Amino acid sequence: MQVGGGDLQRLRQLNSLSSIRVLRAAPGPLTLTELATLTGLSRNSVIEVVGDLHELGWITDVEPAPGSLGRPAKRYRFRTDAGHVLGVDVGVHKVLAVITDLAGRTVSSGRVAVDARTTRDERLEAVWRAVEAALVASGLSARDLWGVTVGSIGVVNREGVVTRVESLPDWAGVDLIGHLGQRLSCPITVENDSKLAALAEQRLGIASGVRDLVYLHAGRRPGAALILSGRLHHGFSGASGEVGLMEMTGWRTMAAHLERSPAARGATPEDAAGLVFTAARAGDPEALEAVNAYAHQLALGTAAMVLTLDPELVVLGGGFSRSADVLLPALRRALEPHCLRVPEIRPSTLGEECVALGAACLALEHVDDHFFSSDGSISRPAAPQRLA
Amino acid sequence: MQVGGGDLQRLRQLNSLSSIRVLRAAPGPLTLTELATLTGLSRNSVIEVVGDLHELGWITDVEPAPGSLGRPAKRYRFRTDAGHVLGVDVGVHKVLAVITDLAGRTVSSGRVAVDARTTRDERLEAVWRAVEAALVASGLSARDLWGVTVGSIGVVNREGVVTRVESLPDWAGVDLIGHLGQRLSCPITVENDSKLAALAEQRLGIASGVRDLVYLHAGRRPGAALILSGRLHHGFSGASGEVGLMEMTGWRTMAAHLERSPAARGATPEDAAGLVFTAARAGDPEALEAVNAYAHQLALGTAAMVLTLDPELVVLGGGFSRSADVLLPALRRALEPHCLRVPEIRPSTLGEECVALGAACLALEHVDDHFFSSDGSISRPAAPQRLA
Known part of the structure; x- marks a missing residue:
């Protein structure tokens, strides 16, 4: 069989993709032999893929357990701290911002109390303060975020605009993507709060x-x-x-x-x-x-x-x-x-953090959709820029 | 980059898979150059894949249009008549069997009138007669069928058993897979009739x-x-x-x-x-x-x-x-x-054929799931055997 240069590049990407999936899903670090078995790749291909993924910052090698006999094999794990996402819950009584790693584990959070009389502008300002607090607590900056999802009360359309809300009269029509896009340049999505709570229970909770x-x-x-x-x-x-x-x-x-x-x-x-x-x-x-x-x-x-x-x-x-x-x-x-x-x-x-956690889960899903895109390529997202 | 024998085999399967998908979806036959462009594969890989698919009976070459100038390039198309599926509608007033090709186009049908007083055994016998009629009309034998789906009134569970039916008192509990499996050895599924009508409208009809x-x-x-x-x-x-x-x-x-x-x-x-x-x-x-x-x-x-x-x-x-x-x-x-x-x-x-057509669509979906299985391999289904 003849193999051209483009085919080789494609094969290498596919191999990286299947290796990343296996390493992410594994309960612990894997040896080269285990990775070869689980992906069905040759040992030589696995060595090459591991080198690529190491360079991209996606995986790290793990120290052998102390006391191992003989010469222990090197083991590798997916770096869940290679990136972070932000989930925000904008509710009637609170704004809660949560930063998680790529495994959905909470790294930090920030919370601002609001109430039904808080105006739209005040609530949007509360969003910034909660986000800033979560960033400060994590030691990260806005440009470290790979994705943001905001959960809002009300019906949210595909463009992320709140089209209908009963409990807060001045909230309908709010453009959260436009607002957050002033200071965050990573992809931003908005979704209804109950939907995000459901997602959180399915990814991290009882379901x-x-x-x-x-x-x-x-x-x-x-x-x-x-x-x-x-x-x-x-x-x-x-x-x-x-x-x-x-x-x-x-x-x-x-x-x-x-x-x-x-x-x-x-x-x-x-x-x-x-x-x-x-x-x-x-x-x-x-x-x-x-x-x-x-x-x-x-x-x-x-x-x-x-x-x-x-x-x-x-x-x-x-x-x-x-x-x-x-x-x-x-x-x-x-x-x-x-x-x-x-x-x-x-x-x-999941209690009262469920909406913010679900928002982080949806942001992670979009990060995955971006990485594991249909063309089979893997890329680190472009470093987000602070626009304002 | 080193490429092992297993990897090469895998690459070849993936290339075949993407070529089949492209050829099936194409509105007309494709030249090697077009297939290479649409799949992103090298010309040499495409030549090899086309040879493989030809040998399996999946594609055929098409005569160049008469009057073409110069030396016209060979063109290839997916053979929709490489296999056939059977869809059956078992209703209160009729049993209708439809045989379609792999594109869901009707090749033949057979129909038997029944009514609300028809007993379970008589209705099952009517199913055989409708199926036999459709086979006779198509010139095919039971072993040419790659998949069968039966649409039934009532609630049908995951095992294909009718668990609840209001209009035919003796129909609940009927085991259509067991019954049809006596004479057909290809995969058989059973589904509720309205669900199949919905599927037909989405695949072939107004939706x-x-x-x-x-x-x-x-x-x-x-x-x-x-x-x-x-x-x-x-x-x-x-x-x-x-x-x-x-x-x-x-x-x-x-x-x-x-x-x-x-x-x-x-x-x-x-x-x-x-x-x-x-x-x-x-x-x-x-x-x-x-x-x-x-x-x-x-x-x-x-x-x-x-x-x-x-x-x-x-x-x-x-x-x-x-x-x-x-x-x-x-x-x-x-x-x-x-x-x-x-x-x-x-x-x-789609009118009154919608349930039988939807049944054929579901049978085709299962054929696809089998061919394009997650391990990336392509295989012709084993030739069905007549068991009885």
């Missing part, structure tokens, strides 16, 4: 490895998001998971079941749910009734999604998932009459 | 190239199916698209709006809808009211799916789609109050 799931944001304003075939389902205009807009689900008004419960007497709407869940946990009949009424309505929208998609799993997330011990059994009971098969329901485990 | 769509089976027993990211969405237990089981959609009883209309007076339930649509088309107010009532309920289940998925497109299929001129505008109006964005709605174009 690890599940291909199809429905994520419920159970809270005062319930929402939902979908992971399908292992990827976040955005929808044609970003408006997937909005089944709660159907009046027959009652999602837009169902928090009243908790807020009007005698168990929440005198509390603010924000504090009502916690009091009711606590009382229900202690066996208070009126509180249990309120939880059941909330669960009944949550089940209507959930059943519509479950019957549409027949997912493997439902993840119960959102603020109310802290009371999953009370809410989850009530939800399961309420789903029974509607569903052919009630899927497994698991409570979210 | 060509659309990645995310909701397919509505509008008929006396409405149903739905989903194409997500360009692939059929089966669901964890095969029960996706079953939103009509929610009582609040009214899908299980909505045909009564048409059957009880004065415009259908005296007609059987089977004939009622046609009469009502005809009367509505002529402007009969009572018939229009009945169509609007049906559309209103169809919209409830459709809106639940649209708000869940935010698809690019809704396809209006099923028997009632023959009256799309009347039904589609009514459905669009009924969706408006529920949806953030009413997706484009298009009527199905």
